[in-house]
Amino acid sequence: MKLHWSPRSPFVRKVMIAAHELGLAGRIETVRTVVRMGMPHAGLLRDNPLSKIPTLVLEDGRVLFDSLTIIEYLDAQAGGGRLFPAGPARWDALTRHALGNGLLDLLVLWRNERDKPPAAQTTEWMSSFTVRTEASLDHLEREAPHLGGSSFGIGHIAIGCALSYLDFRFADLSWRTGRPALAAWHKGFAARPSARATEAADD
Amino acid sequence: MKLHWSPRSPFVRKVMIAAHELGLAGRIETVRTVVRMGMPHAGLLRDNPLSKIPTLVLEDGRVLFDSLTIIEYLDAQAGGGRLFPAGPARWDALTRHALGNGLLDLLVLWRNERDKPPAAQTTEWMSSFTVRTEASLDHLEREAPHLGGSSFGIGHIAIGCALSYLDFRFADLSWRTGRPALAAWHKGFAARPSARATEAADD
Numbered sequence: 123m124k125l126h127w128s129p130r131s132p133f134v135r136k137v138m139i140a141a142h143e144l145g146l147a148g149r150i151e152t153v154r155t156v157v158r159m160g161m162p163h164a165g166l167l168r169d170n171p172l173s174k175i176p177t178l179v180l181e182d183g184r185v186l187f188d189s190l191t192i193i194e195y196l197d198a199q200a201g202g203g204r205l206f207p208a209g210p211a212r213w214d215a216l217t218r219h220a221l222g223n224g225l226l227d228l229l230v231l232w233r234n235e236r237d238k239p240p241a242a243q244t245t246e247w248m249s250s251f252t253v254r255t256e257a258s259l260d261h262l263e264r265e266a267p268h269l270g271g272s273s274f275g276i277g278h279i280a281i282g283c284a285l286s287y288l289d290f291r292f293a294d295l296s297w298r299t300g301r302p303a304l305a306a307w308h309k310g311f312a313a314r315p316s317a318r319a320t321e322a323a324d325d
Numbered sequence: 326m327k328l329h330w331s332p333r334s335p336f337v338r339k340v341m342i343a344a345h346e347l348g349l350a351g352r353i354e355t356v357r358t359v360v361r362m363g364m365p366h367a368g369l370l371r372d373n374p375l376s377k378i379p380t381l382v383l384e385d386g387r388v389l390f391d392s393l394t395i396i397e398y399l400d401a402q403a404g405g406g407r408l409f410p411a412g413p414a415r416w417d418a419l420t421r422h423a424l425g426n427g428l429l430d431l432l433v434l435w436r437n438e439r440d441k442p443p444a445a446q447t448t449e450w451m452s453s454f455t456v457r458t459e460a461s462l463d464h465l466e467r468e469a470p471h472l473g474g475s476s477f478g479i480g481h482i483a484i485g486c487a488l489s490y491l492d493f494r495f496a497d498l499s500w501r502t503g504r505p506a507l508a509a510w511h512k513g514f515a516a517r518p519s520a521r522a523t524e525a526a527d528d
Contacts, residue, residue: 160449162456171460172427173453184416188427190393191419214387216394224375224391227430242445246363250376253365257374 125192126166126177127152129323132226132287133189134176136279140193142316143274144200159234190219193276205275218265218277225258225284233291259297259304266303270310282311290322328395329369329380330355332526335429335490336392337379339482343396345519346477347403353381362437393422396479408478421468421480428461428487436494462500462507469506473513485514493525 127134141147155175157163162173169185170177178186178195186192197205207215232251235243262269262281269278285308288297298305311317330337344350358378360366365376372388373380381389381398389395400408410418435454438446465472465484472481488511491500501508514520 160447160453162453162460167457167460170424171457171464172424172431173457173460174427186416186420188423191416191423194419195416213389213394213398216397217389220391220394221373221375224377228375231434238447242447244363244441244445250363250365254370254374254376257365257370257376261374 123149123181124151124153124179126155126169126175126179128154128156128175130290131175132230132283132322133174133223135286135320135322136189136223136283137176137178137192137196138320139279139283139314139316140196140205140276142319143279143314144196144204146196146200147319190223190276193279205279207273207275211272215272215275215277218269219280221258221261222277222280222282222284225255226280226287228254228258229284229287229292255295259301263301263304266301266307269307274314278311282308282317286312286317286322326352326384327354327356327382329358329372329378329382331357331359331378333493334378335433335486335493335525336377336426338489338523338525339392339426339486340379340381340395340399341523342482342486342517342519343399343408343479345522346482346517347399347407349399349403350522393426393479396482408482410476410478414475418475418478418480421472422483424461424464425480425483425485425487428458429483429490431457431461432487432490432495458498462504466504466507469504469510472510477517481514485511485520489515489520489525 125134125137127138138147141150155163155166157166157173157175166173166175166177169179170187172187174187176187176189176192178192180186186195194206197203206212228251232248232255235247235251269281285297285304288295328337328340341350344353358366358369360369360376360378369376369378369380372382373390377390379390379392379395381395383389389398397409400406409415431454435451435458438450438454472484488500488507491498
């Protein structure tokens with residue numbers, strides 16, 4: 123399997139954490155593919171016309187994306203049901219995933235906006251990003267005991283990657299302040315071998 | 326079930342089309358909730374800290390999002406496997422969904438950027454939006470025979486909603502030009518009772 127990959131994409135990291143958790147990392151050939159908001163990647167466009175990573179190309183040529191699709195595929199290759207709980211717990215896990223992933227979407231947009239010249243920034247967007255990020259973190263602080271009390275899976279991966287991305291790109295937000303339960307949960311996440319093997323690197 | 330809803334959100338429309346296809350539309354109480362990129366919605370923030378729609382509140386108070394999570398939940402309530410094929414076809418369906426949904430994400434961003442004062446627009450973004458949208462539409466034109474040949478499901482819903490959103494907000498793109506197979510497929514999509522019952526309205 124060939125994965126369009128970057129060491130700094132939090133969405134790619136979700137896939138690689140899942141691969142490590144499932145014992146499949148050795149079967150994935152990573153190909154460095156750099157994409158930016160304003161610069162589509164010609165080679166990647168052939169596999170994924172949205173020019174987004176992660177994108178997985180299977181041995182038979184079939185192409186899978188986005189990160190959630192790829193992770194559920196890998197989970198099935200490893201026997202199924204390891205990162206996706208069955209029964210009613212599935213909807214909580216998928217909603218947690220949507221929260222972590224949606225927070226990442228928001229943070230990536232925020233970073234793009236923040237890096238523009240001040241005259242090109244939209245004030246209401248910046249303020250909306252702040253409100254929604256703080257609300258998400260407060261929600262997760264209340265959710266932290268349930269995160270710790272449920273089997274590690276797709277929701278934990280997305281939330282862990284979002285918090286680590288805050289450390290990587292938004293250290294000034296000091297997200298741990300006033301959120302001791304979430305900080306403690308993230309400490310356990312970051313210590314997992316799958317998380318340690320996939321830490322973002324600024325290069 | 327209470328759904329945070331808007332008549333113009335293509336992501337909400339995905340859920341409502343699914344509900345109609347599954348015979349569950351009558352069980353959903355829609356609540357008009359207006360969200361904009363720069364304006365979080367105070368009431369919605371309590372249910373979904375990302376302030377995004379659709380968000381579904383169940384009778385027991387549990388909250389589900391995003392649209393994909395809600396649709397798979399509704400599918401399960403209707404017996405399961407109706408909008409999500411089993412086996413290897415699942416990955417194709419989820420990838421089609423990711424393409425339609427990713428195209429919608431891109432189009433919503435594009436619209437936000439396009440509506441800014443010219444001095445605040447980022448030229449490379451606008452050009453990237455064009456390249457990726459055209460690449461996605463060309464990909465879908467090649468895919469159209471397979472769309473028509475597979476059982477209607479989650480992938481078709483996302484792609485159909487993305488094409489209808491192009492008609493609604495990007496009529497100037499004339500996406501049908503040079504894409505007769507995709508145009509024919511969309512005609513069939515738009516004629517389904519579920520699509521007719523959920524057409525976007527500018528009000």
